[in-house]
Amino acid sequence: MITRRSFAGILTTSAAAAVTLVASAKARAATARPQARNVVLVHGLFADGSSWLDVIARLQVKGFNVTSVQNPLTTLPEAVAAARVALDRQNGPTVFVGHSFAGTIVSEAGLHPNVSALVYVAARAPDAGEDYAALAKRFPKPPASAGIIFDGDEGRLSEAAFLRDFAGDLPDVRARQLYAVQEPFHKALLTGRTTQAAWRFRPCFYAVSTEDRTIxxxxxxxxxxxxxxKTIELKSGHLSLISHPDEITNLIIKATETPA
Structure with a gap:
């Protein structure tokens, strides 16, 4: 028989359970809610800011504020300065993303106060003052290196190397479009060394391209x-941001959920 006292006890227990469920739901929602609403993307050698278009479209649909930096590809200080200008313009926590050579820029500029997390996409990640070329020599030389040609101080990939080694897993039409907008880099860019390694102080995410012929x-x-x-591996060539935009977008979104 349920008495008035036992009925009151049931109500109290039920109310407590309901409060617990609501608190649990709020905790789950808070965990999944992005801490950063801003994403700054930087391209590497042999490319320009348009190389991020597929990822940009996916991030914008989900409500993120996205900026793709036009890396001048001249010197490391000038490339870092261009990225810092973009970071200065962000309002609140920002995920800083670099592809290929731009990982060097992310490592140098990633301690900017707006940066909450770093994402490296098949990217260089030198330590402070490290000779990246010496580090790379500890591993077999990637095929794309042999395809770099110079016109004075400007370097670029030959068409054959670009299509085969840089954009080899993309449809031929898309690869040729990217080749048409290839930006030459200055020799001086490759001589610069970082003065700091932001990845030692910020949460980091990395997308490895298992079929990469550039790094x-x-x-x-x-x-x-x-x-x-936090690392993912993609069966991809160097341009995973184009051949696997969903996976790269998801990795960036995971980085936005890192507490600022």
Whole structure:
């Protein structure tokens, strides 16, 4: 028989359970809610800011404020300065993303106060003052290196190397479009060294391209492990941001959920 006292006890227990469920739901929602609403993307060598278009479209649909930096590809200080200008313009926590050479820029500029997390996409990730070329020599030389040609101080990939080694897993039409907008880089860019390694102080994420012919995949794995990054591996060539935009977008979104 349910007495008035036992009925009151049931109501109290039910209310407590309801409060617990609501609190649990709020905690789950808070965990999934992005801490950063801003994303700054930087491209590497042989490319321009349009290389991020597929990822940009996916991030914008989900409500993120996205900026793709036009890396001048002149010197490391000038490339870092261009990225810092974009970071200065962000309102609140920002995920800072670099592809290929731009990982060097992310490592140097990633301690900007607006940056909450770093994402490296098949990217360089030098330590402070490290000779990246010497580090890379510890691994087999990737095929794309042999395709770099110079016109005075400007370097670029030959058409054959671009289509085969840089954009080899993309449809031929798309690869040729990217080749048409290839930006030459200055020799001086490759001589610059970072003065700091932001990946030692910020949460890091890394996308390894297992079929990469521009940066050795084992070198990518080494750098990702060294920075204790949350790492994914994609069966992709160097341009995973184009061949696997969903996976790269999802990795960036995970980085936005990192507490600022």
């Amino acid at each position: 050795n995949p084992d070198l990518e794995r080494f750098m990702a492990k060294r920075m204790s990054a």
